[in-house]
Amino acid sequence: MLHIKCPHCGLRSQNEFSYGGDATVKRPELNKEVSDQDWDNFVYLRKSPRGKHLELWQHISGCRQWIKVERDTLTHEIFKTLKANEEI
Amino acid sequence: MSQNYRLDNNGLINRDKKISFKFNGKNYFGYEGDTLASALIANGIHLVGRSFKYHRPRGFFGAGVDEPYAMVQLIRNNESIPNVRATEQELFEGLEAKSVNCWPNVNFDIGAINNFLNKFFPAGFYYKTFMWPRSFWYKVYEPIIRKTAGFGVVSTNHDQERYEHKYEYCDLLVAGSGPSGLASAYAAAQNGARVILAEDKPRFGGSLLTSEVSIGNQSGQEWVKNIISELKSMPNVTVKNRSQVFGYYDHNMLVMSERISDHLPKTKKYTPKQRLWYIRAKEALISSGSIERPLVFGNNDTPGVMLSSAAKEYLKIYGVLAGKKPLVFTNNDSGYETAIEFKKNGIDPVILDTRKDPSSEIVNEAKSLNIDIKFSYVVVAAKGYKKVKSADIAKISDDKKQLSQIENINCDCICVSGFWTPTIHLASQSGNKTKFNEDIDAFIPGQSKQNETVLGSAKGIFTLEETLKNSFEKGNELSKKITNKENKISLPSVVEKKYTNHDKFWCVPLPEGKNYKRFLDFQNDVAVTDVELALREGYRSIEHVKRYTTLGMATDQGKTSNLNGLQLVSDVENKVVPQVGHTTFRPPYTPVSIGAIVGREIGKHSKPTRKSPMHSWHEKNNAVFVDAGVWLRPRYYKQGNENLFEGSKREAKNVRQNVGVCDVTTLGKIDIKGPDAAELLNRVYTNAWLKLPVGKARYGAMLREDGIVMDDGTTTRISENHYHMTTTTAQAANVLSHLEYYLQLVWPELNVNVVSTTEQWAGAAIAGPKSRDVLQKLFPDLNVSSEGLPFMGYIKGNLFGVNARIYRISFSGELAYEVNVESDNGNFMWEKIMEVGKEFNIQPYGTEALSTLRIEMGHVAGSELDGRTIPYDNSLEGLVSKKKDFIGKRSLNKTAYIAQDRQKVVGVVPLDKKTSIPEGSYLVKDANAKLPNPKLGHVSASCWSVEYDNPFSLAILKDGKNMIGKKLFALSPVKNISIPVEIVSSHYVDPKGERVRS
Structure with a gap:
C-alpha cells in the first residue's frame, strides 16, 4: 500500500485516495476549434510510462482535493506531491 | 500410554500440566508447551501423513515453519482446519488431528501404488499426459485430478471465528526475536524509539533457546528472559509472540499475522482468533534467522530423516528424542551440537562427517566425549519404509564422486545438516537485490531497496559476538536518527564455540546399480531425476524449471529445497549458482488463513449499509428491502401473501389512479x-x-x-x-x-x-x-x-x-x-x-x-445510461445545446455518433401481450438464424405495464427511430426462449406528457 503525502493533510495511506490518471493532459479550452486529431488525443491517448510519471490523485476520504503526484510506475517511489494549482 | 521418547528432565515444557489429545482417533497426552509434533514424537508417532504425488510415508522433518511434511487436518472447537503444520500447532486440551492425503488410513494408503508406478509420473507428467484426447479433459481428467489434488479438506461450514485487522505505525519493526532481533530492539528502545518486536514462535529467543552460549555472564536463555521482560515493561515497545511478519510491501508497509487463539481449545469471548497487522514502519529490521539445509541422499524422505537443528530443538525445548539410535550426517560443525546433546542425555549417536579432517573446538569436544565420528563418510540411502530402520553408509573419495566400503548400520533416525540458508524472503520482497555468498553457498541480502536492514544469520553472520555487536549498533544508529536521542549500551561479553569451515558438499552420488530416489522438494515429491529431466528437455530458466517440476511450489514454498535445487541446476548446467539466480520470493512467507485476510469484512460487514431516516417505518410496514448500491431501499410493501409481481403492480396502479409516496x-x-x-x-x-x-x-x-x-x-x-x-x-x-x-x-x-x-x-x-x-x-x-x-x-x-x-x-x-x-x-x-x-x-x-x-413512461435510467450510450441513444438529443460548449460536446461529432442508423431507445411489446421479456434479451430479425445471430439491440428494462395490463420493455435498438412498428424476436439464450415482439415508441403511456403538467 502506497504512502502518499497529501499537500494539504500530510502522509496518508493509499486507501484514502482514488487514482485520477495522467496529470500532464490539458483539456482543450472551451469554445475553441479543436481538430479531430487533437480532441481524440485528449480524450483517449495516454502514455503508459515505465518510470517517472505525473499523476492525479484525489484525497477522496480526506480533504477531497485533487493533487498531483510524481511517482515511479515501476518502483512506486513517490518523488513529489503538489497541489492542484502547482506545476512541477 | 507412556511417552517412550520423552526425557525425564530436559526442556522448557511445563511437566506439571498434562494435556490429552487425539491423533487419528487414538488418545495420547503431552505437556503444556508442547507442539503437536513434539507430543507425537514423544509418543513414538513418526508417521503423520502421505506425500503429494507418490503417497510415500511422511514424518517430521523440521520443528517450525520450514516443515514440509507434517501437515494435519485439525479439529478445534468443532471447526475443521486443513493443512495445519504439526510443528507449529501448540498442544491444547482436547486437540484432535488427522492425517491427510491418505486413504483409507495413514498406515495403509491405497494411493501409495503411485510410488511403485513412479516411473510413469516424471516431471511434467500432467502436461504430457492430459493433453489428448482433448475431449477427455473436461469429463475424465479434470474430475480425477480434482479428486486427488491437494492435502487437507476445506470446511464448507461458515467460519464462526472472529478475525480482525489493525493498522499500526512504528519507528522500528523488528521481525524475529533471536539474538539480532533482541539486541537491535533493545538498543532502539533505549533511544526512545517506538518499537514493535515480532516473534513467530510462542517462545522468544530464536537460536538462543537451543545454543550453548553465555552473554554477559548469563546463559543465552536467561539473557533472553531478562531482555524480554525489560522490553515488555517499556511503554514505547510492543512485544508480540505467535506473530509472523509475512510480507514486505510498498513504502515500508509490512503485514503481520498474529495467532491469538490458535493455541487455545476455544477462542475467548470478545477476542479474535487471529489479527492481521498492517504496520507502516519507518525502519524494518529483519532478524529472521536462517534455516538448516538438508543433505540429499537415497530415500532421504523416509520418516526419521530430520534436520539436525530440529532434532536439537526437540531435545532442548521439548525434552523429546527424535530417535534412540541417531545418526548425524553433516558437512559442518552444527551437526556436532546435536550429537553432543544426544550424548549428554545418555544416547549414543554416530556422526558421519563429509569433511576429511576438520578441527575445531566442537569437533574436539565430541571426540573427547567418545562419540563415534566417521570422517569422509556419507549416508548413501536410508532403509525402512514407514520409519528409518538402518542406513547404508559409505566412505566418500576426496573428489566426492566415488563411494567405497558400503555397509549397513542400524539407526532409527538420521539428523542431517547441510549448513545454513539465510531467510532472505522479507528483504527480497522489499526489492533488495540479493547476492550469492560463496562462503556460505547461499544468497544474502545486498543493497537495500526500501528502509530494510537485515541482521544476524539472515545476513549470513553466524557468530553470536558479531551478530550482537552489529545488531546493537544498527538498532542504536537507526533509532537515533528518528528520535535524536542516544542512550548507548555497552556490548556484553560473549562466550561461544568457534566453528570451522563447512564442506561444500550437498548431494550423495548414487552407488553403482542403485536407483534410489533422492528428494529435493519433500512436499511436492520432486527428486533429483525430475530436475535433471526438465533440464534435458530444454528448460533453462530457473523459473521454468520450478514450474515444470513444481520444485519449491508447495505450501512450504521450498524453504528447505530451493538452494539444493539451484545447486543441482548449476551442477548440471556447469554454471555457478549466481548465474542460475533464484526464483522470486513472494508473500506470504508462511500460509495465512483466508479468514485473517478478510478480517471483519464479511457478509453485511463487507460494505456499509445506508438506511434512510424512514427506514424503521418501512420495516414496520412490511417492506421487502433491496440493495441499491450501499443503500437499503423498500422494493415493495408486502400485503398479505402478495409476491413481488402482485405487490409492485398494486402499488404502481395506485399511483396511476390515486396517489403514492416513495x-x-x-x-x-x-x-x-x-x-x-x-x-x-x-x-x-x-x-x-x-x-x-x-x-x-x-x-x-x-x-x-x-x-x-x-x-x-x-x-x-x-x-x-x-x-x-x-x-x-x-x-x-x-x-x-x-x-x-x-x-x-x-x-x-x-x-x-x-x-x-x-x-x-x-x-x-x-x-x-x-x-x-x-x-x-x-x-x-x-x-x-x-x-x-x-x-x-x-x-x-x-x-x-x-x-x-x-x-x-x-x-x-x-x-x-x-x-x-x-x-x-x-x-x-x-x-x-x-x-x-x-x-x-x-x-x-x-x-x-x-x-x-418510469419504464412505461419511457424515462431513461441507469439501465439505459449504461456507460455505452450518448444523448441521442436515450432520446435526449433535444437537451443538447447547439449554441454553447460543454463537457463532452466535441465528441458528439464522431462519425459513429452521427451515423444515420445510430441506436436509439424504443419500446418493445410481445405480440401475445402475455410473455414478459427477460432483461438482457437480444433483439434479432430471425429467431432461427445461424449463430452468432446478428444482434440489433438489447432489452434494457422490463415491466408489466399497469396502464395497459401487458408486458412492456425498453430496448436500445440499432436504427431505432426507423424501427417503430417492425416485428422482431427477443432471444434470451440464458432462459432459452424466443419471443416474437413489436417495436413501439418508448413513450408508451401519456406520450404528450400532459399528466405531469396537469
Whole structure:
C-alpha cells in the first residue's frame, strides 16, 4: 500500500485516495476549434510510462482535493506531491 | 500410554500440566508447551501423513515453519482446519488431528501404488499426459485430478471465528526475536524509539533457546528472559509472540499475522482468533534467522530423516528424542551440537562427517566425549519404509564422486545438516537485490531497496559476538536518527564455540546399480531425476524449471529445497549458482488463513449499509428491502401473501389512479454555491442553464468527455447563487468527484463551492393524480395550484412546524412533487404524508413500482445510461445545446455518433401481450438464424405495464427511430426462449406528457 503525502493533510495511506490518471493532459479550452486529431488525443491517448510519471490523485476520504503526484510506475517511489494549482 | 521418547528432565515444557489429545482417533497426552509434533514424537508417532504425488510415508522433518511434511487436518472447537503444520500447532486440551492425503488410513494408503508406478509420473507428467484426447479433459481428467489434488479438506461450514485487522505505525519493526532481533530492539528502545518486536514462535529467543552460549555472564536463555521482560515493561515497545511478519510491501508497509487463539481449545469471548497487522514502519529490521539445509541422499524422505537443528530443538525445548539410535550426517560443525546433546542425555549417536579432517573446538569436544565420528563418510540411502530402520553408509573419495566400503548400520533416525540458508524472503520482497555468498553457498541480502536492514544469520553472520555487536549498533544508529536521542549500551561479553569451515558438499552420488530416489522438494515429491529431466528437455530458466517440476511450489514454498535445487541446476548446467539466480520470493512467507485476510469484512460487514431516516417505518410496514448500491431501499410493501409481481403492480396502479409516496432519500444531492454556479452548470450539463430563474428546476444530462452520458437529474435554483443538484443514487459519489475535478483542476477561476448533502435531506416523492390534494393538506397555507406551483417549480413550505422544500418534478410521469426536509425530520414528514393522504387512498410504493412507472413512461435510467450510450441513444438529443460548449460536446461529432442508423431507445411489446421479456434479451430479425445471430439491440428494462395490463420493455435498438412498428424476436439464450415482439415508441403511456403538467 502506497504512502502518499497529501499537500494539504500530510502522509496518508493509499486507501484514502482514488487514482485520477495522467496529470500532464490539458483539456482543450472551451469554445475553441479543436481538430479531430487533437480532441481524440485528449480524450483517449495516454502514455503508459515505465518510470517517472505525473499523476492525479484525489484525497477522496480526506480533504477531497485533487493533487498531483510524481511517482515511479515501476518502483512506486513517490518523488513529489503538489497541489492542484502547482506545476512541477 | 507412556511417552517412550520423552526425557525425564530436559526442556522448557511445563511437566506439571498434562494435556490429552487425539491423533487419528487414538488418545495420547503431552505437556503444556508442547507442539503437536513434539507430543507425537514423544509418543513414538513418526508417521503423520502421505506425500503429494507418490503417497510415500511422511514424518517430521523440521520443528517450525520450514516443515514440509507434517501437515494435519485439525479439529478445534468443532471447526475443521486443513493443512495445519504439526510443528507449529501448540498442544491444547482436547486437540484432535488427522492425517491427510491418505486413504483409507495413514498406515495403509491405497494411493501409495503411485510410488511403485513412479516411473510413469516424471516431471511434467500432467502436461504430457492430459493433453489428448482433448475431449477427455473436461469429463475424465479434470474430475480425477480434482479428486486427488491437494492435502487437507476445506470446511464448507461458515467460519464462526472472529478475525480482525489493525493498522499500526512504528519507528522500528523488528521481525524475529533471536539474538539480532533482541539486541537491535533493545538498543532502539533505549533511544526512545517506538518499537514493535515480532516473534513467530510462542517462545522468544530464536537460536538462543537451543545454543550453548553465555552473554554477559548469563546463559543465552536467561539473557533472553531478562531482555524480554525489560522490553515488555517499556511503554514505547510492543512485544508480540505467535506473530509472523509475512510480507514486505510498498513504502515500508509490512503485514503481520498474529495467532491469538490458535493455541487455545476455544477462542475467548470478545477476542479474535487471529489479527492481521498492517504496520507502516519507518525502519524494518529483519532478524529472521536462517534455516538448516538438508543433505540429499537415497530415500532421504523416509520418516526419521530430520534436520539436525530440529532434532536439537526437540531435545532442548521439548525434552523429546527424535530417535534412540541417531545418526548425524553433516558437512559442518552444527551437526556436532546435536550429537553432543544426544550424548549428554545418555544416547549414543554416530556422526558421519563429509569433511576429511576438520578441527575445531566442537569437533574436539565430541571426540573427547567418545562419540563415534566417521570422517569422509556419507549416508548413501536410508532403509525402512514407514520409519528409518538402518542406513547404508559409505566412505566418500576426496573428489566426492566415488563411494567405497558400503555397509549397513542400524539407526532409527538420521539428523542431517547441510549448513545454513539465510531467510532472505522479507528483504527480497522489499526489492533488495540479493547476492550469492560463496562462503556460505547461499544468497544474502545486498543493497537495500526500501528502509530494510537485515541482521544476524539472515545476513549470513553466524557468530553470536558479531551478530550482537552489529545488531546493537544498527538498532542504536537507526533509532537515533528518528528520535535524536542516544542512550548507548555497552556490548556484553560473549562466550561461544568457534566453528570451522563447512564442506561444500550437498548431494550423495548414487552407488553403482542403485536407483534410489533422492528428494529435493519433500512436499511436492520432486527428486533429483525430475530436475535433471526438465533440464534435458530444454528448460533453462530457473523459473521454468520450478514450474515444470513444481520444485519449491508447495505450501512450504521450498524453504528447505530451493538452494539444493539451484545447486543441482548449476551442477548440471556447469554454471555457478549466481548465474542460475533464484526464483522470486513472494508473500506470504508462511500460509495465512483466508479468514485473517478478510478480517471483519464479511457478509453485511463487507460494505456499509445506508438506511434512510424512514427506514424503521418501512420495516414496520412490511417492506421487502433491496440493495441499491450501499443503500437499503423498500422494493415493495408486502400485503398479505402478495409476491413481488402482485405487490409492485398494486402499488404502481395506485399511483396511476390515486396517489403514492416513495422514499427518494437515496438520490444524490449536491449543494452548489457561488457567483459562478450557473456558469459551472452550463459547462457541465448539455443544455442551457444561464437563464434558469430562481425558484425553478430543470432536468439535465451530463456527459463524460468522450460523449457518453454520465448521469442525469434535476437541478433547482434555490436563490441567486445557490443551486440544489440531484444525481442518480448510483452516480452520486462520481458526480461530486467530477465537479471537483473541473473546479479544482480545469477551471479553477470559477468561484463555486460544491458539497454533498445527500445525507442531510430526507426526500419523499408524492405522485399520482391526487398528489396535489395531499400536498395541499400538508401545506394548507400554500398556493399549490398549477399557477402557484407550476411544473418544474420550487417553493419553500412549513410542514406542521418543520421547514420543507417542495419541488414539482416527476419521475413517474404523473403529477408529482418531491418534498425534502432535514433528515432528522424525515420520519415525521413521512408519517404526516401517510396521515393526510389516507382519505385519498395513498399507498407507499417501492423501487419495483418506481421502475414500472418510469419504464412505461419511457424515462431513461441507469439501465439505459449504461456507460455505452450518448444523448441521442436515450432520446435526449433535444437537451443538447447547439449554441454553447460543454463537457463532452466535441465528441458528439464522431462519425459513429452521427451515423444515420445510430441506436436509439424504443419500446418493445410481445405480440401475445402475455410473455414478459427477460432483461438482457437480444433483439434479432430471425429467431432461427445461424449463430452468432446478428444482434440489433438489447432489452434494457422490463415491466408489466399497469396502464395497459401487458408486458412492456425498453430496448436500445440499432436504427431505432426507423424501427417503430417492425416485428422482431427477443432471444434470451440464458432462459432459452424466443419471443416474437413489436417495436413501439418508448413513450408508451401519456406520450404528450400532459399528466405531469396537469
